[in-house]
Amino acid sequence: xxxxxxxxxxxxxxxxxxxxxxxxxxxxxxxxxxxxxxxxxxxxxxxxxxxxxxxxxxxxxxxxxxxxxxxxxxxxxxxxxxxxxxxxxxxxxxxxxxxxxxxxxxxxxxxxxxxxxxxxxxxxxxxxxxxxxxxxxxxxxxxxxxxxxxxxxxxxxxxxxxxxxxxxxxxxxxxxxxxxxxxxxxxxxxxxxxxxxxxxxxxxxxxxxxxxxxxxxxxxxxxxxxxxxxxxxxxxxxxxxxxxxxxxxxxxxxxxxxxxxxxxxxxxxxxxxxxxxxxxxxxxxxxxxxxxxxxxxxxxxxxxxxxxxxxxxxxxxxxxxxxxxxxxxxxxxxxxxxxxxxxxxxxxxxxxxxxx
Amino acid sequence: xxxxxxxxxxxxxxxxxxxxxxxxxxxxxxxxxxxxxxxxxxxxxxxxxxxxxxxxxxxxxxxxxxxxxxxxxxxxxxxxxxxxxxxxxxxxxxxxxxxxxxxxxxxxxxxxxxxxxxxxxxxxxxxxxxxxxxxxxxxxxxxxxxxxxxxxxxxxxxxxxxxxxxxxxxxxxxxxxxxxxxxxxxxxxxxxxxxxxxxxxxxxxxxxxxxxxxxxxxxxxxxxxxxxxxxxxxxxxxxxxxxxxxxxxxxxxxxxxxxxxxxxxxxxxxxxxxxxxxxxxxxxxxxxxxxxxxxxxxxxxxxxxxxxxxxxxxxxxxxxxxxxxxxxxxxxxxxxxxxxxxxxx
Numbered sequence: 256x257x258x259x260x261x262x263x264x265x266x267x268x269x270x271x272x273x274x275x276x277x278x279x280x281x282x283x284x285x286x287x288x289x290x291x292x293x294x295x296x297x298x299x300x301x302x303x304x305x306x307x308x309x310x311x312x313x314x315x316x317x318x319x320x321x322x323x324x325x326x327x328x329x330x331x332x333x334x335x336x337x338x339x340x341x342x343x344x345x346x347x348x349x350x351x352x353x354x355x356x357x358x359x360x361x362x363x364x365x366x367x368x369x370x371x372x373x374x375x376x377x378x379x380x381x382x383x384x385x386x387x388x389x390x391x392x393x394x395x396x397x398x399x400x401x402x403x404x405x406x407x408x409x410x411x412x413x414x415x416x417x418x419x420x421x422x423x424x425x426x427x428x429x430x431x432x433x434x435x436x437x438x439x440x441x442x443x444x445x446x447x448x449x450x451x452x453x454x455x456x457x458x459x460x461x462x463x464x465x466x467x468x469x470x471x472x473x474x475x476x477x478x479x480x481x482x483x484x485x486x487x488x489x490x491x492x493x494x495x496x497x498x499x500x501x502x503x504x505x506x507x508x509x510x511x512x513x514x515x516x517x518x519x520x521x522x523x524x525x526x527x528x529x530x531x532x533x534x535x536x537x538x539x540x541x542x543x544x545x546x547x548x549x550x551x552x553x554x555x556x557x558x559x560x561x562x563x564x565x566x567x568x569x570x571x572x573x574x575x576x577x578x579x580x581x582x583x584x585x586x587x588x589x590x591x592x593x594x595x596x597x598x599x600x601x602x603x604x605x606x607x608x609x610x611x
Numbered sequence: 612x613x614x615x616x617x618x619x620x621x622x623x624x625x626x627x628x629x630x631x632x633x634x635x636x637x638x639x640x641x642x643x644x645x646x647x648x649x650x651x652x653x654x655x656x657x658x659x660x661x662x663x664x665x666x667x668x669x670x671x672x673x674x675x676x677x678x679x680x681x682x683x684x685x686x687x688x689x690x691x692x693x694x695x696x697x698x699x700x701x702x703x704x705x706x707x708x709x710x711x712x713x714x715x716x717x718x719x720x721x722x723x724x725x726x727x728x729x730x731x732x733x734x735x736x737x738x739x740x741x742x743x744x745x746x747x748x749x750x751x752x753x754x755x756x757x758x759x760x761x762x763x764x765x766x767x768x769x770x771x772x773x774x775x776x777x778x779x780x781x782x783x784x785x786x787x788x789x790x791x792x793x794x795x796x797x798x799x800x801x802x803x804x805x806x807x808x809x810x811x812x813x814x815x816x817x818x819x820x821x822x823x824x825x826x827x828x829x830x831x832x833x834x835x836x837x838x839x840x841x842x843x844x845x846x847x848x849x850x851x852x853x854x855x856x857x858x859x860x861x862x863x864x865x866x867x868x869x870x871x872x873x874x875x876x877x878x879x880x881x882x883x884x885x886x887x888x889x890x891x892x893x894x895x896x897x898x899x900x901x902x903x904x905x906x907x908x909x910x911x912x913x914x915x916x917x918x919x920x921x922x923x924x925x926x927x928x929x930x931x932x933x934x935x936x937x938x939x940x941x942x943x944x945x946x947x948x949x950x951x952x953x954x955x956x
Contacts, residue, residue, distance in 0.1 A: 322817040322818070322819065323817055430908040430909070431908075432908055433908070460673040460674060460908070460909050461673050461844055461845075461846070461885060461888075461889070462673060462881075462884065462885055462888060462905045462909065462924075463904075463905075463908060463909075464888070464889075465888035465889070465890075465902035465903070465904035465905070466904040466905075466906070468890070468902055468904075469901050469902055469904055472901070473901075487817075487818060488890075489818075489892060490847075490889065490890040490891055490892045491890045493890065493892055494890035494902070495890075517892065518892065527819060528818060528819060529892075530822075531818045531819040531821065531822035532818050532822075532847070532892075533822075533825070533845075533847040533848050533850060533851035533852075534847065534850075534851070534892060545819075545822065546819045546822070546823075547823070548773075549787050549789055549790075549817075549819075549820055550817075
């Protein structure tokens with residue numbers, strides 16, 4: 256098996272040989288939950304994230320898609336350093352988050368920032384949005400005088416496409432799209448290398464989502480920031496991501512170039528996910544329902560391949576052994592013993608003409 | 612019939628449009644306003660649409676567009692209490708709904724029309740077994756209090772639930788969101804309604820489960836000729852299952868169109884803009900391209916611009932658009948409220 260982090264493939268695709276901004280090595284996070292049942296208190300282990308390895312290169316956007324309960328938000332919290340992994344390592348610019356303390360850890364923190372789903376609940380309702388940004392700028396640049404902090408704040412507000420007068424507004428006086436712009440300005444206030452965006456547009460009005468997607472992509476083109484985007488809208492993910500990883504019950508089942516993974520999936524789960532999403536096209540009518548049942552619980556993960564209980568292609572081997580994440584085409588990994596047929600192409604073709 | 616302006620063509624649709632038979636539900640000039648100390652505020656203005664027999668009609672709109680309020684008014688859930696006033700014309704199966712006495716409307720609800728909501732868990736009683744909750748609906752529908760269980764199990768089986776005896780003995784928290792939504796649909800089906808109103812029934816569900824529920828709704832239309840009025844914010848859901856689509860913007864109907872005409876033949880600039888702004892799957896464009904976003908934001912009710920509510924965000928707007936609100940003009944089974952699309956100058 257090739258390196259499951261996909262260091263070779265994706266880095267070639269991203270055109271860099273530098274240290275990845277983010278590396279996750281076999282990250283595991285289990286939660287113990289206690290439930291009161293008729294037989295007393297029962298302990299069970301929720302395997303929220305169960306061995307995930309991935310990397311995000313400089314200026315790259317990696318998307319994580321999956322259904323609720325697949326562990327994508329837990330993974331985001333671990334990358335942000337807000338949750339400790341039960342096992343495995345998270346490296347930011349090559350430095351292990353868990354191995355450093357004190358000043359070094361504090362210096363690492365600002366390099367990873369978050370953009371949340373609901374900008375309303377992530378802003379203080381009683382603080383003017385300009386002050387919310389100023390606070391971050393001032394904390395990050397302790398040596399700066401007030402004029403400089405104020406100038407940088409104004410610059411950030413302008414950068415996200417808002418009028419400078421909006422700095423005096425309270426969150427309630429802004430629309431959802433404007434609030435999300437403030438959330439993005441706040442994230443950029445520390446000049447981060449990586450921004451973790453958990454469903455950045457799904458709480459916004461449909462007619463405003465495109466504005467925010469464009470903004471995120473423009474800012475990346477200007478600043479070379481990397482994104483780890485968590486989302487479930489496949490069309491939007493295909494649009495903004497370079498690579499996409501598909502998470503099922505805490506494990507990556509497929510990882511590769513976004514358009515290849517989502518339009519020519521090799522794993523049966525990815526295929527089902529892609530076929531379930533109603534297509535926005537004139538010929539969009541088709542049999543929608545392709546999967547029966549719902550994801551198994553992360554409390555009781557099936558033996559072998561965790562998707563086998565819903566997979567039409569499952570064989571006896573799938574119940575006995577867990578399929579490894581194997582490189583089926585350059586930069587394209589899938590964890591399946593019986594993957595769907597792929598379209599043969601070279602790395603160069605994959606980069607230039609993902610659909611050709 | 613329109614508050615401002617008057618179209619040169621019919622502002623009222625011709626009787627019995629596309630289908631020969633009269634539609635099951637015909638809504639005309641629906642207005643929902645809120646009385647406040649500071650004056651009256653219209654939350655919904657000038658909403659008109661039809662739901663044909665055996666048709667799936669989707670109401671598509673963003674938050675605040677008035678889509679949920681409109682269907683709740685149809686269902687009679689806004690009532691006469693509180694500060695909301697509902698006026699206009701709601702014809703259901705030949706009856707004028709707004710003119711019915713409260714008891715008559717109650718009889719209509721849950722019998723001839725039934726409703727399914729977005730959050731199934733919030734609409735099921737958490738301390739009552741699912742089977743008992745469905746049984747209540749069955750007993751009410753059949754006007755008797757015994758022997759409901761066979762029909763309960765039949766309904767649960769009908770909506771595609773596995774292991775129905777176990778489901779019937781479960782409490783809502785023991786079931787998944789998708790299963791609870793199926794239970795809600797089973798309850799709505801208990802009285803074999805002619806019209807099922809579903810308000811964002813899949814928005815809280817995962818995409819694979821959403822596909823199953825949409826499939827179930829399509830089957831009910833195909834197999835039983837049920838009419839379904841589906842509220843959604845997701846144009847792709849509408850495109851996948853609807854026969855016709857009602858596009859709402861800022862409290863009014865912007866456009867009514869057959870789903871087959873939605874792509875390529877959308878007439879309202881808002882509909883067009885929405886379709887253009889959505890990322891598409893499998894396009895060669897991808898990361899190197901920008902989405903064609905609609906500028907600006909959705910106006911708040913009570914702070915509507917003068918004239919057409921969409922005009923400040925519309926790249927086709929002419930002078931008249933910021934002066935007069937365009938009427939909804941019908942031709943055949945479709946309608947659009949736009950000065951430019953209707954060729955008026």
